[in-house]
Amino acid sequence: MKVFICANLNKEKTVEVFSQVISALRAGGIVPMVESRYTDICSELKITDLVFGSADENADQCDIFLTIGGDGTILRWGKKAAFHNKPLLGVNTGRLGFMAALEKEDIYKLRYLAKRKYKVSTRMMLNVSLSSNGYTKRFIALNDVVLFKGVRSKLPEYVVSRGKTEVSRIRADGLIISTPTGSTAYSLSAGGPIIDPYLSCFELTALSPHTLFSRPMIFSASIPIKAEYVAYENSSVFISVDGGDSTEMFPEDTVLVEKSKLSLKIIDINGDSFYNSVHNKLMTPIK
Numbered sequence: 001m002k003v004f005i006c007a008n009l010n011k012e013k014t015v016e017v018f019s020q021v022i023s024a025l026r027a028g029g030i031v032p033m034v035e036s037r038y039t040d041i042c043s044e045l046k047i048t049d050l051v052f053g054s055a056d057e058n059a060d061q062c063d064i065f066l067t068i069g070g071d072g073t074i075l076r077w078g079k080k081a082a083f084h085n086k087p088l089l090g091v092n093t094g095r096l097g098f099m100a101a102l103e104k105e106d107i108y109k110l111r112y113l114a115k116r117k118y119k120v121s122t123r124m125m126l127n128v129s130l131s132s133n134g135y136t137k138r139f140i141a142l143n144d145v146v147l148f149k150g151v152r153s154k155l156p157e158y159v160v161s162r163g164k165t166e167v168s169r170i171r172a173d174g175l176i177i178s179t180p181t182g183s184t185a186y187s188l189s190a191g192g193p194i195i196d197p198y199l200s201c202f203e204l205t206a207l208s209p210h211t212l213f214s215r216p217m218i219f220s221a222s223i224p225i226k227a228e229y230v231a232y233e234n235s236s237v238f239i240s241v242d243g244g245d246s247t248e249m250f251p252e253d254t255v256l257v258e259k260s261k262l263s264l265k266i267i268d269i270n271g272d273s274f275y276n277s278v279h280n281k282l283m284t285p286i287k
Contacts, residue, residue: 001114004033004062006077009041017068017093020107022047028111033058059084070094075242078142082262087120089267098184101268109269118269123181124200125260128241132253139241142264143182145257147227148174150236157230163223174207177225177257192216197274224258
């Protein structure tokens, strides 16, 4: 078995965990793979017998993607793992880490990978299309797509349709359209519910809506969601996918969100890692 380790080895705390990950993999007879750009760092750490290659080469040849970092690292590498139809396992060195199955104290369990002692959950992803002035810009999302007003912008009115039916028209700072995986990210902070990641649905959550009656909405993923906005006194709106760089939208633009044919397979070694994370990281008071 070959495992492609996806990590930023320029970060000190990542390097410490990286060495532990290598040891645990080797204890299970697993071959670690690393990007060629980290050859010198691995040499300095006296870590040998690694397989080096480009990200694409490693992605083609590996059996499993293994990230070291937080959920942001999984978001960055998850799309490549999904494209190559390879499962992904996260080791959390961030703060919350809802998608990462292992904490640092659980790294020894990596030796069990070769024995297939784990479960795999399939996470829905989104195709996001921004149509503007006759051109279409396309994105893939694992968490969410966010429409939000500019810092000094007047409050725009967002219009959301499901198929040919308008389902919401609301003045707000923005909108979040998320997957079940993304329900524990920005949408949660905006008052959205936690959704079982095994479900296939869209979650619509308004950001600071100017109304007394706004509530999050959940839709089946079988029909695409379309979002646009009506400007007020030249208000400005931007779109961001999975927390990436923002792109400006204009009143005549539309955003179409639909279920992607791609999906991400997440490895769970501990069993019910998602619900354990919800309990331990959200329901338990911070000490």
